[in-house]
Amino acid sequence: MRLRLAVAVLLGTLAAATLLVLLAGASPAEALAALLRGAFGSRAATGETLARATGLVLSAVAAVVAFRAGVLNIGLEGQFLAGAAAAAAVGPLFPDLPLAARGAIVLAAPLAGALQAAPAVWLAETRQVPPVLSTILLNLVATAGVTWLVRGPLRDPSGDYPQSRALTDGALLSPILPGSRATSAVLVALLLAVAAAFILSRTHAGLALRAVGEAPRAARAAGLPDVRLRSGAFLVSGALAGLAGGLEVLALTGRLYDPFTAGVGYTGIAAALLGGMTPLGGAASGFLFAALGAGSSALQRDAGVPSALASVVPALAVLGLLLAKGRPGEVR
Amino acid sequence: MTSGPFALELSSVTKSFGAVRALSGARLGVKAGEIHALLGENGAGKSTLVSIAAGLLRPDGGQVRRSGTPVSFPDPRAARHAGVALVPQHDLLVDAATVADNLALLDPLAPTFESARARRARVDRLARPSDLDLGSPDARVEDLPVGTRQRIGIAGALQTDPDVLILDEPTAVLSPDETAALFRALRRRVEGGRAVVLITHRLAEVFEGADRLTLLSRGRTLLEASVSATTPGAVAALLLGGAEITARPAPLSRSEHHAGAPSALSLGEFRPSGSPAPPVSLSLEPEEALTLLAIDGNGADLLGSAVAGVRPARGRVAVAGKSIAPGDPLAFRAAGGAFIPADRRAEGLVPGLSLAENLFLRRPPGRFTIDRDALAASAADRLRRFGVRASGPGARARELSGGNQQKLLLARELEPPPALLVAIHPTRGLDLASSEDVRARLLDAARAGAGVLVVTADPEEAQELGAPIRVVYRGALSPLLPSATDLGTLGRLMAGLAP
Numbered sequence: 001m002r003l004r005l006a007v008a009v010l011l012g013t014l015a016a017a018t019l020l021v022l023l024a025g026a027s028p029a030e031a032l033a034a035l036l037r038g039a040f041g042s043r044a045a046t047g048e049t050l051a052r053a054t055g056l057v058l059s060a061v062a063a064v065v066a067f068r069a070g071v072l073n074i075g076l077e078g079q080f081l082a083g084a085a086a087a088a089a090v091g092p093l094f095p096d097l098p099l100a101a102r103g104a105i106v107l108a109a110p111l112a113g114a115l116q117a118a119p120a121v122w123l124a125e126t127r128q129v130p131p132v133l134s135t136i137l138l139n140l141v142a143t144a145g146v147t148w149l150v151r152g153p154l155r156d157p158s159g160d161y162p163q164s165r166a167l168t169d170g171a172l173l174s175p176i177l178p179g180s181r182a183t184s185a186v187l188v189a190l191l192l193a194v195a196a197a198f199i200l201s202r203t204h205a206g207l208a209l210r211a212v213g214e215a216p217r218a219a220r221a222a223g224l225p226d227v228r229l230r231s232g233a234f235l236v237s238g239a240l241a242g243l244a245g246g247l248e249v250l251a252l253t254g255r256l257y258d259p260f261t262a263g264v265g266y267t268g269i270a271a272a273l274l275g276g277m278t279p280l281g282g283a284a285s286g287f288l289f290a291a292l293g294a295g296s297s298a299l300q301r302d303a304g305v306p307s308a309l310a311s312v313v314p315a316l317a318v319l320g321l322l323l324a325k326g327r328p329g330e331v332r
Numbered sequence: 333m334t335s336g337p338f339a340l341e342l343s344s345v346t347k348s349f350g351a352v353r354a355l356s357g358a359r360l361g362v363k364a365g366e367i368h369a370l371l372g373e374n375g376a377g378k379s380t381l382v383s384i385a386a387g388l389l390r391p392d393g394g395q396v397r398r399s400g401t402p403v404s405f406p407d408p409r410a411a412r413h414a415g416v417a418l419v420p421q422h423d424l425l426v427d428a429a430t431v432a433d434n435l436a437l438l439d440p441l442a443p444t445f446e447s448a449r450a451r452r453a454r455v456d457r458l459a460r461p462s463d464l465d466l467g468s469p470d471a472r473v474e475d476l477p478v479g480t481r482q483r484i485g486i487a488g489a490l491q492t493d494p495d496v497l498i499l500d501e502p503t504a505v506l507s508p509d510e511t512a513a514l515f516r517a518l519r520r521r522v523e524g525g526r527a528v529v530l531i532t533h534r535l536a537e538v539f540e541g542a543d544r545l546t547l548l549s550r551g552r553t554l555l556e557a558s559v560s561a562t563t564p565g566a567v568a569a570l571l572l573g574g575a576e577i578t579a580r581p582a583p584l585s586r587s588e589h590h591a592g593a594p595s596a597l598s599l600g601e602f603r604p605s606g607s608p609a610p611p612v613s614l615s616l617e618p619e620e621a622l623t624l625l626a627i628d629g630n631g632a633d634l635l636g637s638a639v640a641g642v643r644p645a646r647g648r649v650a651v652a653g654k655s656i657a658p659g660d661p662l663a664f665r666a667a668g669g670a671f672i673p674a675d676r677r678a679e680g681l682v683p684g685l686s687l688a689e690n691l692f693l694r695r696p697p698g699r700f701t702i703d704r705d706a707l708a709a710s711a712a713d714r715l716r717r718f719g720v721r722a723s724g725p726g727a728r729a730r731e732l733s734g735g736n737q738q739k740l741l742l743a744r745e746l747e748p749p750p751a752l753l754v755a756i757h758p759t760r761g762l763d764l765a766s767s768e769d770v771r772a773r774l775l776d777a778a779r780a781g782a783g784v785l786v787v788t789a790d791p792e793e794a795q796e797l798g799a800p801i802r803v804v805y806r807g808a809l810s811p812l813l814p815s816a817t818d819l820g821t822l823g824r825l826m827a828g829l830a831p
Contacts, residue, residue, distance in 0.1 A: 202701050207685075211693055215682040221642045221673055222693050222744075223665030 005324050013317040020312065024305045031303040035310065038298025039291040045298075047180020051252060053290035055080065057189040058244035059268020060275060060282030061196050062237040066131075067277055068200060069233030070213035075120060075135025076241040077265025078142030079113040083245030085149055086112030088164040088256035091171060091249065098170035105246050113242015114235045116142060121234045125227050131234070143259070150258045163257035173251045185251040192240065193283035200279065209233055241265060270318050289314050337400030339364040339527045340385060340416060340496045345394030347380055352731055354380040355391075359553040360546050362496060362527045367518055369538040369559070370531045372548035373571060373763035375721075375733025378531050379421060381548065382498045385529075386418030387411035412440045415495035419502065421531070421761065422677075423485045427474035431455055431467050431484060438488025458487040478674075479506065479628040497521065498529040501761060503537060508791060508823045510627070515541040533763055535564045535571075547571065571764055593618050594653025596752040596783020597639065602647030602658070604638035607631050609807015611647055616783040618751070621775065621799035623815070624787045627826050631807035633674050636756045636787040640664055640671035642679065652751035665694070668751030670782075672741055672758050676734075680741045683730035687711060687722055690729050691744050718743035719769060735766035742773050749780050756787040771797055791822040 021031045039049050059076050066073035073079075086108040094101040120138055123129035154164040173183035200206040211219040212229045220226040244264065249256065268282075271289050275281025296310030338361040347355040355377045362368045372378045383389040385396065387405030396403055398414055405411040408418070425434045432451040435458060436442045455469040466487055467480045476484075482502065489497060497518075503511045515537070518528045522543075532538060538545055539559055547555040547570055554570055555562070598615040609631050616622055626632035638645035641661035649656050651667035664671070673679035681690050688711030689696070697706035711725035720739045722732055732740060738758070745753065755774055759767035775797065778784040788794055794801050795815055803810040803825040810825055 202704075204696055204698075204700065204702065207689055207693065207696060207702065211682045211685060211689075214684045215678070217642070217679045218682050219693070220661055221640065221671055221679045223662050224693060225662055 005321075009317060009320045009324055012320045013313060016316050016320075017309075017313045020309055021303075021305055024309065026303045026305045031299060031305050034298045034302035034305075035292070035295035037302070038295035041298070043177050044180045045294060047175065047177040047182035048294040049287070049291045050177070050182035050186045051180070051290075052293050053287045054183075054185045054189045054251060055244045055248050055264045056268055056271055056289050057186070057193055057283045057286035058240050058247070059265050060271035060286045061189075061193045061279050062240035062244070063269045063272035064275070064277055064279050064282045065196055065200075065233050065240065066237035067272065068213045069209050069230050070216055071124070071230060071234045071237070072130070072132045073117070073120075073135055073234060073237045074132055074269065075117060075138050075238070075265070076268050077261060077263065078135065078139035079116045079238040079241035080245040080248075080261055080265045081142040081146050082112040082116035083109035083242030084249050084256055084260055085146055085154070085245075086242070087246035087249035088149075088154055091167045092165040094171070095168055098168060101167060101171035102173075102250060105250050106243070109246020109249075110239035110243045113245065114239040116242065117234055117238025121231045124234070125231055139265075146256065146260055147258050150256055154256060156255070161257070164255045167249070167254040171250070172254050181252060183251040185247040188247065189244075189286075190283065192243075193279045196279035205229075241268070244268075270314065274314070274318050274321055285314075338362055338397065339399060340529075341395075341397040341400075342381065342385055342391075343395050343397075345381060345384060345396075346392045347377075347384065347389065348392055349731075354551055355384075355394075356551040357394075357553075358548060358551060359556065360385070360529070361556065362529055363544070364495070364527050365522050365525050366543040367515075367522055367528045367530060367541060369542035369545040370529055370548065371533075371535075371538065371545060371567065371571060373735070373765065375550075375735065376548040376763075377551045378548055379500055382418055382500055382529065382531065383420075385411070385496075386416055386498060388418065388420075409440055412492055412494065415492075416498070417489040417492060417494035417496070418498040419482075419485045419489045419500065421500035423481050425473045425481055425484060428472060430470050430472055431476070432469040434473055434484060435466075435488050435491070438485075439491045441492065458491065477628050477630075479510075482506075494526070496527045496529065498531075500531045501533070502530065503532055503534060506627070506789075508819065509827055511537065533761075533767075535568060535764075538567070539564050568764065595650065596620070596652060597785065598648075598650045599639070600648035602635075602638070602649060603645060604631070604634045605644040605646065605659075607634055607807050612807075612809060614802075614809070616752070616785060618781050618783055619778055621778045621784040621786065621797065623794045623797050623799050623801045624785065624804050624809070625791060625794045625801050625822060625826060626787070626789060626804035628789055630804050630826075632787045632789075632804040633756050635804070635807075636754050636785060637673065639785065640669060640673075640754045642671070642673070670745040670750035670753045672738075672745055672753070672755035674756040674760070674787075676737050676741055681729040681737055684728060686726050687715060687720070687729060687732075687740060688725035690740060691715075691725075693744070714743045714747065715740070718746075718773075735762045738762060738766065738770060742770060746773065746777055749777065750782050752783045752785070753777050754785045754787075757789065758786060759788075759790075759793060767793070775799075791819050791826070794822065795819070 018028045021028045038045055040046050062076055087105040090104040090108045091101045094104060116138060120131050120134040123134045124131050150164055151162045156163055156165040173185055176182055176184055208224050209229050212224060212226045216226055267289055271285035272282040274285040292310045292314055296307035299305045299310055300307040340362040342360045345355050345358045358377055358381050360381055370378050380389065384391045387408045387410050403414060432455050435454050436446060436451045452469040455466055459466045464483050464487055465480060466484050467476050473481060502514060506514060522528055542559050544558050546553055547567060595615045596618050600613050601611040603611040624632045634643060637643040641659055641664040645658040647658060649658050651664060651669045654667040656663035656667050688707050691711050691714055692707060697703045697710060708725050715722060715725060718739050720736050720743060722736060758774060759770050762770065774784055774786060786797060798815045801813045801815055801817060805828045
């Protein structure tokens with residue numbers, strides 16, 4: 001049943017993608033070859049996929065943790081930005097101590113992500129404000145905050161552009177695949193996905209969390225600490241997204257600029273959905289989205305297909321999955 | 333009664349939900365001018381069958397005929413237009429909407445744009461002729477008691493004056509007087525040539541008020557007969573066939589074992605938030621049971637839920653001698669309290685988790701990680717001891733029938749043995765065998781040392797429990813009554829009349 005569903009969605013997505021490529025006037029086979037070459041064709045290409053996967057995998061896991069606890073955290077984007085801003089603020093404080101800079105970033109970024117989520121947690125638990133609303137609004141606050149920070153307090157005084165001071169090369173994570181942008185950050189993301197999967201399915205806290213997420217009133221009546229569990233999951237979700245932002249600075253950009261993200265936090269939610277709201281499924285979809293992103297420039301360059309197509313295809317896959325999993329029009 | 337084609341006839345109906353086969357060749361024939369009772373144990377498929385009749389579900393196989401003509405209802409609206417209306421057991425009202433808006437939603441003939449005044453006028457129009465209390469037109473449905481919600485559902489279904497009105501367990505929440513009034517109203521309807529289908533577990537009602545009956549068992553129709561052609565004994569035997577019945581509960585007698593132990597429950601000046609009633613003070617000793625008997629909407633279930641901490645309240649609460657803050661389910665549990673809520677689907681179980689996970693929500697075996705082998709083994713053992721019929725501990729709670737869900741809940745709440753058990757409508761919607769079993773287990777819990785507080789709307793259940801009764805009327809508690817108090821007295825007290 002599940003397999004048939006997956007196959008149907010896969011086939012439907014492929015058909016739609018083929019049609020779109022044909023509409024763009026290119027050959028589907030060439031387009032696929034170009035896409036794969038761009039994503040995995042060389043060490044640099046594979047590295048690019050892995051580098052892009054870090055943020056997507058962590059965002060997807062963050063989305064899963066919150067959603068499974070019953071919290072629709074749409075604020076991953078803002079929490080990601082908060083983590084990146086924190087990294088850009090603390091990293092340059094230790095110009096001669098690269099390890100201290102890394103340690104400070106790895107501590108400060110999750111903390112900032114959790115703090116960015118905290119107002120929504122408080123509003124949800126004390127004022128019944130739906131997190132969907134509060135987190136979307138907090139995303140706007142975070143985006144504006146980054147704009148202000150890179151022009152104000154964090155601005156690099158030596159540069160012409162509105163951006164923060166750069167981390168020293170010693171602080172930046174070095175590539176695990178020489179000659180590529182892939183760093184150990186992707187391993188951290190994978191490890192956290194595995195840890196989240198284990199905690200959700202195999203621990204007391206994970207069971208309680210799933211119960212609170214699915215049936216909050218029943219969980220509360222059964223004596224589970226519902227407020228603590230839900231708030232905790234929300235904050236952890238924010239921390240994971242914040243860590244994703246911090247690792248983006250530490251592994252790839254070395255500094256904060258504006259605009260800093262092209263929707264990693266939102267794509268993470270889509271990846272979590274495509275992954276069936278499980279940490280490992282979300283991580284796998286995160287890799288898929290990363291590969292499509294990495295391959296998209298080759299798609300445009302080599303096959304003449306607009307690179308935007310590479311983000312349309314996964315979106316169609318998510319929609320197809322929702323369509324297939326949705327129930328027929330019966331009142332349940 | 334007319335002969336000829338049935339007003340509504342379902343034949344050879346099959347329906348499965350995933351791997352669970354709910355109906356396998358069920359039949360229901362309803363004639364114009366009759367009250368037709370639909371009987372069957374929990375999980376027999378009664379609700380599924382009437383949902384198919386009313387267009388809420390589509391059958392996998394079989395036929396639906398309306399006055400001899402084959403029909404298929406793609407949705408409830410189509411069924412309503414064909415003159416078939418269902419009032420479901422768990423009402424489908426919109427909680428956040430007002431009474432006026434809900435009734436407008438239930439009216440398929442309502443104009444697309446309708447003024448608020450016209451919607452309020454509808455409430456009045458529906459309430460007045462039969463003197464129904466539908467609540468204030470502007471009241472939000474979530475603030476209304478279950479009994480009022482049910483009347484809104486029935487009034488909503490009657491707006492189109494359906495030829496076939498189907499009521500899924502309408503009397504479970506009604507007092508004896510209200511039940512009698514309902515049957516009088518239904519009799520008037522069928523005398524005008526319409527038909528009524530009634531799902532109920534109460535055989536006395538069937539033999540007093542219905543014309544014919546259909547008995548379902550495990551998805552099949554076992555019996556279709558005129559009420560006059562059969563006997564309650566024969567039907568009860570069929571109903572209980574295959575179901576294990578525990579021995580009749582022995583009366584409680586308090587041992588000296590727990591003498592000197594703190595009260596299982598003591599309430600001082602206790603008042604649930606939003607209750608207009610005076611504060612309540614009472615205490616319940618270990619090994620003691622108390623039945624609060626009330627028509628829904630009189631605050632008895634509110635009181636029970638507030639004691640368990642799931643509704644806010646003021647006053648003093650002590651469970652097993654430990655003082656706890658009102659409105660805190662965690663503190664209630666920590667002090668040794670256990671709770672069977674009225675709505676087992678929303679407040680009892682987590683439908684998507686396995687039976688084993690539901691049983692061990694709070695303390696699964698294993699120190700930090702869950703010991704899955706131990707979990708499955710102890711869950712299987714508990715399911716067996718509590719008579720939960722399921723494919724195994726890995727089955728999802730949502731796959732169980734109502735009676736088995738309630739047994740699952742008991743299996744969770746009664747182990748480890750609680751100091752206090754609060755059970756609200758513990759047998760509502762359960763078949764005879766399951767009800768007997770649940771009542772026996774409640775009394776067993778008392779015998780094992782718990783204080784047991786049962787809230788029920790069923791005076792016969794209050795008698796059967798054999799514990800002292802306090803009738804609750806508009807939040808006020810009557811003095812202690814012996815369980816042998818006659819039904820007439822209980823009914824008058826429940827209705828707020830002098831005994």
